[in-house]
Amino acid sequence: MPDLDPLLFGEIDPPQRLLMGPGPVNAHPRVLRAMSADLLGQFDPEMTGYMNQVMALYRPIFGTGNRWTMLIDGTARAGIEAALVSLLQPGDVALVVNYGRFGLLLQEILTRLDVRFETVDAPWGEVVPMEAIREAALRLSPRVICTVHGDTSTTMAQPLDGIGAIAREVGALVYVDATATIGGMELSADRWGADVITGGLQKCLGGPSGSAPITVSDAAADLIFTRRHDEKGIRAADAVDGSGRRIGSNYFDLAMIMDYWSEKRLNHHTEATTMLYGARECARVTLAEGLAARYRRHKAAGAAMSAGLRAMGLTLFGSDAHRMTNVTGVFIPEGIDGERVRTAMRDHFEIEIGTAFGPLAGRIWRIGAMGYNAMKHKVLITLGALETCLRAEGASLPAGEAVPAALAAWAAVMEAA
Known part of the structure; x- marks a missing residue:
């Protein structure tokens, strides 16, 4: 096998993806x-x-x-x-x-x-x-x-x-x-x-x-x-x-x-x-953000993601009483190819959401909002992109309901503090 010319490879220059899966996420x-x-x-x-x-x-x-x-x-x-x-x-x-x-x-x-x-x-x-x-x-x-x-x-x-x-x-x-x-x-x-x-x-x-x-x-x-x-x-x-x-x-x-x-x-x-x-x-x-403030921000992001997904007509996986604040599981709508939607999210919006393991493989997506990505605008962008990709795959969804619901949920958590 001939030696590879190192000039064939350029510097690492990954796409600027928004990582909204269960981790890893974008580093600060x-x-x-x-x-x-x-x-x-x-x-x-x-x-x-x-x-x-x-x-x-x-x-x-x-x-x-x-x-x-x-x-x-x-x-x-x-x-x-x-x-x-x-x-x-x-x-x-x-x-x-x-x-x-x-x-x-x-x-x-x-x-x-x-x-x-x-x-x-x-x-x-x-x-x-x-x-x-x-x-x-x-x-x-x-x-x-x-x-x-x-x-x-x-x-x-x-x-x-x-x-x-x-x-x-x-x-x-x-x-x-x-x-x-x-x-x-x-x-x-x-x-x-x-x-x-x-x-x-x-x-x-x-x-x-x-x-x-x-x-x-x-x-x-x-x-x-x-x-x-x-x-x-x-x-x-x-x-x-x-x-x-x-x-x-x-x-x-x-x-x-x-x-x-x-x-x-x-x-x-x-x-x-x-x-x-x-x-x-x-x-x-x-620590500079403050632990209480940081936990509240993650709680707001999780609440916003959950509210937006539900407003889209989707069903969340698992018990609300014990849901993590930073990762939300949501059922893939019946008749929708979950991997096609994930690919469209990545190709059209540079956003990654997660698949699932074991008995949940092919049944749910796992959508994260944590660390540097537990931000209001990143949750809203993700919800808007997901709605667009689902509609392109033929899903029947309420139009434009997800983002307002997420905004209201975010505000409710932050104002309650």
Whole structure:
């Protein structure tokens, strides 16, 4: 095969699409600018200073005072795997709160870790009652209760007040995957009693995928450090290993990662500098807006999207009582090819909306309004484009009703504040 002439390829110049699916979404311009800054050595005092700033910035976003609040280098799934592999070992028992695709992902990871687990389930479009979680926990006595806060596959948000009390009753820890909600819906690690929460940048925080914020309670840290086994090439002469089983992953070993982020600065890996800059700016943008104001903006965007879709004559998927504020599921009208509409949205309007998974594949679209895209005008543009594309496919819709309904819903949420 002949060598390719590099001049055949120009600079990356992607189309300026409006990403209104379940994520990723368009990154905030401030985040992209921050990521263009010069690199630093991983132990440069400026760099370690930025690491300490990131820890401080993410504590209020997680709703915690946890010392161990930091980043895992990798996509949101890297944070999930780091949490599960560091908290659980083969033969341990976990309870999974399962109400969508990402509850199934937790089960997939636990299976690969040879962890025994049971599930407490709800149909897609609903959430699991807290009493059902308690009953399962009392029966199982798990080491960890694992749940997703907002599952974009079903667009539902699992209530979590009270889950910590259940865990303490049975001597368990709580792990929460908040990839889809961090920065857009309230997280309250301390109030919930959640021991480990992980997230991602690419949804409500308005950054690119590639860094996973994480917070770890003191109780979870104590367990993790019982499994500390520093690798030979970097261990200090006075290092003391934990009494427990070595964590089953080197890269996702939270004991070593936590020591890397501590005053020890254990040389576990080279920090992803550009991603850290981006994660830092995501947090700065979030806190500068104010968490209450930011959550209200996401609530207004979700309400506007829902109202506009309903005014168009479409039917929303799932329970209104537990709908995520930042992603809305809507049934594809009967007789309409959902992929043709998505293609038309992209080709004619440069707007992307999401398809669905599993039992909902081909049945619903998932339309997001989060982070930098949870803005009134972006919701209105999306609704107008969707109405146009649906009518072009032969759908019979009320003309021009969606945008006024969305405007009214947006105003109602913002004025109520």
